Amino acid sequence: MEVIEILRNVSKMIYENVKDLAGTDNAAGDFGIGAGGDISRNIDIIAEKTVLDYLKEIKFDCIVLGEECGRVELSDNPKGFIIMDAIDGSANAVRGVPFFCSSLAFATEDRLSSITDGVITNLSNGDMYWASKDKGAFMNGLKIKVHDKDPIYKIIGINTSGASSDLMEQLQPIFEKHNHIRHFGANALEMAFFARGLMDVFIDLRNKIRIQDIAAGYIIIKEAGGLLLDANLNPLDADLSYKTRISFIAAANQKIIDDVILQIKK
Template sequence: MPSSRWPTDASDAAWVDVLTRAADRAAAAVALIPPHERGTEVGQGEGGDTTLVIDRDAEAAIIEVLEQAHADGMRFDLISEEVGERSCGGDGALVIVDPIDGSRNARRGLPEFAVSLAVTDGPRLSDARVGLLRHLGTGETVVAVRGEGVMVDGHPMRTRDYRGLWLTVVEGASPRRLTAAMDHLAHANRIRSLGSLALSIEYVALGRLDGLAVLRPGRIVDIAAAVLIANESGVIVTDEHGMPLDAVADMDWRGAMAVARVPRDVAALTAAVRAALDAGSR
């Protein structure tokens, strides 16, 4: 449970402040883009996806805040979906940025898209120390600090009681992959697909959804903040084989995963993931 002075570590507090300001600036930049222009294509990012106006402008706003933090004395390396990797005098800290997770939703006027920001103190996903997700459809901000829990809009998180896989979410759900996975999800009451991997992980962590099967490999920038939120909330994050998820934090990593609120759901969710992966790349 977070303390009354949260986070207690001054360095973590400084990073929470920087990431919050970066998310604020990104949200302001997005608000200035007419909705019909958000999906305009402007190039290709280092992550391989098409860059949209909303991606470009949100990332520029975030990097402006990070560059000011560097000018003020903070040292770190940076991984971002659009610009790739760069150094800001790195001393072991790594900032992982997805300026817009759920770009396709934003492009179509759907509300499920978010800014995802994380800081690690080592080269692996498990080294994450601070993570922040800003839901740009609702304005909600969720922050996790390693060892100190999760805050939702400044309040300690509360989860709903677990009653089974009532609402199960899938991501990367092409028809072929989803068809292959469905036999393993037959005991779920309802299936959802949000179109934002970061928000899907977060929603399981907060108890809004009951389990997640990622049917197509995701990237570090998609998951870094959300996985820390999940870990701090106590849910289970695994690879497709049911092993604890960890990865090198770089632009090259791709991996499928499952997120479960209770151990007994891991087998079904990971079986769904494996079946989808076996079904092919489309």
């Protein structure tokens, strides 16, 4: 079985196991601080257990890097890393806001740039986005690509949750211009929306985002034709450590990057 099939299969299983939990008392609970640094909720635990149980069942030789469970070695001779944020947008899921997802990716080495496969599933409706290296990006079996034309409305996604006052001052000109700003509360799903052409730029310059949040979105955006850059406008890359926090900009093309960066205060 190909890696992308494994990721898609278990993503479907996550959806079936959690789709009726969102917004209920059973979604919450406090299971302590997970490996990623946030409080683990019941819906997180159920989703992660779904993945781990499936990988054990099919005897997939890998190391799992989970948002809640941390590093789980399922083999002495791993083929690579499963990078898992089984529930991205936990706050939305617990409250019943219909914008949360699962994010699963596979990397052959300890680098973001070695990711070969990724799947993001919208857990509020079952829409599935996936990509494999050099094979394109898809949503529910239909090929997707970034919006690479002059937009009627320029839609910019910006994650400012917990942003410093200095960063907000830097970004202020973007808010003042005639842009349409969006942030929905689940970076991975927003990256999928961007890859689908529903946004023109997605910006997260907080230096807070974890690899688990963006791993699947990384390969999906690249295969959809988008650009992914770090805060210094270099090609995005990083190690897979839990301590690693990054900033990034995703854009449909260089012109949009140039237009947006010119608006940010230095």
